[in-house]
Amino acid sequence: MELNDQEIIRRNSLNELKKLGIEAYPAAEFVVTGHATEIKQAFELNEESFDVVIAGRMMGRRIMGKASFFELQDSTGKIQVYVSRDDISKDEESTLYNKVFKKYTDIGDIVGVKGFVFRTKTGEISVHAKEFIMLSKSLRPLPIVKEKDGKIFDAFTDPEQRYRQRYLDLIVNPKVRDTFVKRAQMLNTIRDFFNSKGYLEVETPILQSIPGGASARPFVTHHNALDIPLYLRIADELYLKRLIVGGFEGVYEFSKNFRNEGMDRTHNPEFTCMEIYVSYKDYFWMMDFTEEMIFRTTMAVNGNDTIEIGDNTISFKRPFKRVRMTDAILDATGINIEAISEKDLYLECTKLNIPVDETMGKGKLIDELFGETCEKSLIQPTFIYDYPKAMSPLTKEHRTKKDLTERFELFVNGSELANAYSELNDPIDQLDRFKNQLKLQEKGDDEAMFIDQDFVRALEYGMPPTSGMGIGIDRLCMLLTGNVSIQDVLLFPQMKPEKQEIIDSDDKFIALGVPEGWVSVIKDAGYKTVFELKAVENPNKLHQQISGINKKKRLGLTKLSPDDVNKWIL
Numbered sequence: 001m002e003l004n005d006q007e008i009i010r011r012n013s014l015n016e017l018k019k020l021g022i023e024a025y026p027a028a029e030f031v032v033t034g035h036a037t038e039i040k041q042a043f044e045l046n047e048e049s050f051d052v053v054i055a056g057r058m059m060g061r062r063i064m065g066k067a068s069f070f071e072l073q074d075s076t077g078k079i080q081v082y083v084s085r086d087d088i089s090k091d092e093e094s095t096l097y098n099k100v101f102k103k104y105t106d107i108g109d110i111v112g113v114k115g116f117v118f119r120t121k122t123g124e125i126s127v128h129a130k131e132f133i134m135l136s137k138s139l140r141p142l143p144i145v146k147e148k149d150g151k152i153f154d155a156f157t158d159p160e161q162r163y164r165q166r167y168l169d170l171i172v173n174p175k176v177r178d179t180f181v182k183r184a185q186m187l188n189t190i191r192d193f194f195n196s197k198g199y200l201e202v203e204t205p206i207l208q209s210i211p212g213g214a215s216a217r218p219f220v221t222h223h224n225a226l227d228i229p230l231y232l233r234i235a236d237e238l239y240l241k242r243l244i245v246g247g248f249e250g251v252y253e254f255s256k257n258f259r260n261e262g263m264d265r266t267h268n269p270e271f272t273c274m275e276i277y278v279s280y281k282d283y284f285w286m287m288d289f290t291e292e293m294i295f296r297t298t299m300a301v302n303g304n305d306t307i308e309i310g311d312n313t314i315s316f317k318r319p320f321k322r323v324r325m326t327d328a329i330l331d332a333t334g335i336n337i338e339a340i341s342e343k344d345l346y347l348e349c350t351k352l353n354i355p356v357d358e359t360m361g362k363g364k365l366i367d368e369l370f371g372e373t374c375e376k377s378l379i380q381p382t383f384i385y386d387y388p389k390a391m392s393p394l395t396k397e398h399r400t401k402k403d404l405t406e407r408f409e410l411f412v413n414g415s416e417l418a419n420a421y422s423e424l425n426d427p428i429d430q431l432d433r434f435k436n437q438l439k440l441q442e443k444g445d446d447e448a449m450f451i452d453q454d455f456v457r458a459l460e461y462g463m464p465p466t467s468g469m470g471i472g473i474d475r476l477c478m479l480l481t482g483n484v485s486i487q488d489v490l491l492f493p494q495m496k497p498e499k500q501e502i503i504d505s506d507d508k509f510i511a512l513g514v515p516e517g518w519v520s521v522i523k524d525a526g527y528k529t530v531f532e533l534k535a536v537e538n539p540n541k542l543h544q545q546i547s548g549i550n551k552k553k554r555l556g557l558t559k560l561s562p563d564d565v566n567k568w569i570l
Contacts (some may be wrong), residue, residue: 002503002523013104020101024137030055030112035566037076040125043117052127053136054079055112057171059142071114075199080126081113088132100133101132104118108138141410145172159485163493173178179481179489180349182301186477187254189300193293194276204239206256212452213237213394215437216259219269231259237394238455240277241423245262245463252276256475265485266415269494272473281467282422283406288381290410290418290469291318294381294476301480309413309482312379320381320410325370332373337366337388338403347370359444363390378411385409393449395421410471412479427459437467486560503528512568517557521546539566550567 003011017024033053034042042050056074066085071078075266085097093099105111112133120352121125155173156162162176169176191201209228211218213235232264236255243251257273269484278286298316305316313381326338335348342362349356349365354372356365364386377385385408395405406422424430434456440448477489487493508530509519525545527533536542543565550557 004508007139010106010137011139011140013106014139016070016104017100017134017137020095021099026043026133026135030133030135032112034477035074035076036074036079037359039079039117039127043119043125047119049116049118051114051116053112054081054127055113056110057138057166058105058109058111060107060108062242063421068101070109070569072111072127075169079122080124080227082117082118082120082126083129083132087128096132100134106132106138106141108140108142109134110138111134133188142166159487160495163487164495164498166491176488179404179477179483180491182481183299183477183489185301186297186480189297190293191254192254192272194250197250199276199278200248202240202243202248202251202253204233204236204253204255206258208233208438210450211441211451212450212455213239214259215393215449217262219258234259235273235338235470236275236471237277238452240275240306241463242455242458242467244277244279245458245461246468246522248279250276250278250369263494265487266475266478267380268474269491271486273470275468275470277296277423277466277468279466281466282465283385285406285421286420286467287320287385287408288468290420291320291381294410297476299378306478307482309479310484312466314380314413314479316381320383322383322385322408324386325366325384325388326404327388329370331364332377332405333369335369337369338401352543361390361440361443363388363392364440373414379413381412381417383408383410392421394424394425394430395436396426397429406545415475416472417475417479418469418471420467423463423466423468425459425463425466427456430459457550478489501528504530514568515558515560518560520544521549521557524549534569536569539569540568542569 016022025179031053032055032290033051035052039054041053054074055074059078061070061074061238062068067176068083070081070083072081083097083101085094088101089095089097090523112131112135113127113129114131114133115127145155156169162173171328194201207223207230209219209230211234214237216234217230218234221230221232222228232254234257236253236257240251240253246509247284252274256270256271256272258270260269261267263269278289281289295305295318297318298307307314307316326336329335329337333348333352335345337345340348342365345362345365346356346358346360352369354368356368360368367453370384374384385406386401386404387395387409389395389397389403389405392405392407395407398404398406408420409416410418410420422434431451432449434449437449438451443500444534473488474489478484478486481489483489503523504515506519508524510516512530512533514533516521522533525542538564543560543562546565547560549555550559
């Protein structure tokens with residue numbers, strides 16, 4: 001691994017600490033008595049000093065001779081620490097201050113401080129250090145983020161780096177941490193709401209022999225001991241309904257689901273979904289229940305029922321707008337999906353330049369038509385309900401219109417947020433729907449559902465009238481935190497594998513005739529492999545480049561001639 005100058009300096013500091021007998025990574029518990037934010041709040045109440053023990057990451061410092069200040073950041077925020085040479089050092093040479101603190105401690109190090117709280121002459125609440133303890137030496141420099149008068153400069157904003165190195169993002173971007181605190185508040189609020197109704201939180205299998213409960217392409221794996229294919233869960237619906245058959249009144253689960261499909265600003269192959277099923281209810285009841293859940297959650301997370309996201313102001317004040325799917329598409333396109341054949345619908349979609357193909361059944365065509373012509377206009381919370389039967393293989397047939405189902409989806413800010421049904425509990429009808437999905441598989445639809453015979457068997461024992469609802473937790477979090485990308489609400493979103501830089505060993509360069517001392521200079525110039533070095537087209541330019549590095553860094557290496565360099569390349 002090639003180290004940069006800062007990394008070399010930090011490793012040297014680590015070695016110096018060891019020589020002084022200081023353990024840079026101590027094992028013993030460090031008992032903290034307070035945190036930055038609560039210390040400030042407590043001191044402001046009566047302006048009386050008190051002893052504290054704090055720990056955190058050094059985020060900045062100002063060295064001023066016999067006394068210094070540094071900024072300590074913990075899980076709650078930042079607080080200034082005052083360090084005096086005579087307070088923390090016990091020997092005549094003041095080793096702890098002059099060497100450990102001033103020379104061998106760096107921004108990014110995790111340190112402990114024992115002292116007392118006071119207010120400086122400039123009015124800032126601070127901690128006066130009486131003891132200074134190294135808790136973890138940082139060997140890599142942090143990105144330099146500057147803040148002045150509440151404004152951030154040189155922010156760590158590159159998405160690729162932020163998502164790939166979320167730990168670094170959380171250190172230097174405090175607002176990112178706030179997003180995930182709100183996510184936890186959101187989950188707790190939903191869970192408390194369900195529990196208050198007496199519904200039971202359960203866990204269902206992630207590895208499944210049949211990927212059921214949704215129309216999606218699954219991830220496939222193999223169980224060696226059983227010698228069978230298994231699928232990562234695409235939904236937990238069928239297992240939760242089995243539990244309703246078993247006699248539970250209401251069950252819910254926060255599940256990790258996996259779908260082997262595309263990735264974009266609103267889709268990640270691994271995502272969190274919440275599904276709830278309640279017996280003796282229908283989809284109208286579930287609309288009201290969903291409204292109440294989202295309203296409560298919005299109030300708990302943000303303190304009001306209105307949020308700003310992008311250019312849109314969204315109100316979750318009840319009741320939400322309700323529109324039949326047939327009417328939404330008719331208003332947007334003039335197409336009556338209840339009165340058109342599959343063949344004619346396909347032709348209408350092609351006229352509108354909607355990406356469809358002949359493998360799609362009527363349900364999939366309607367889904368594409370709605371997505372392209374209606375979905376993006378649904379900014380305020382809107383229930384789209386009464387879906388065509390062809391789109392909803394697990395949904396109860398409409399009580400008055402045989403070609404429709406009792407289903408709704410909730411759309412907010414142009415995206416689907418929740419999906420709910422009056423659940424299909426007729427086992428004969430359910431089996432027929434599964435068989436129709438099998439025909440779509442035979443046409444080439446790799447997102448069509450599998451037949452789950454055991455689920456049909458469960459229904460044959462009798463499932464009470466039931467309503468179920470699923471909601472995308474990640475998308476809800478995006479809304480409530482004002483983020484427009486799903487990657488911003490996932491701690492570790494899926495990324496392409498990081499490209500590993502190939503660096504040849506020094507021996508390979510030496511074998512080419514490069515003097516040993518010059519190898520690091522050549523690598524510093526950007527030639528990490530012998531192949532890259534031999535591909536140089538202008539040896540004279542390379543000679544000037546590496547000679548310049550030797551001079552700039554005052555390495556004192558024996559000078560090379562252009563002919564010396566040329567021999568490496570020939």
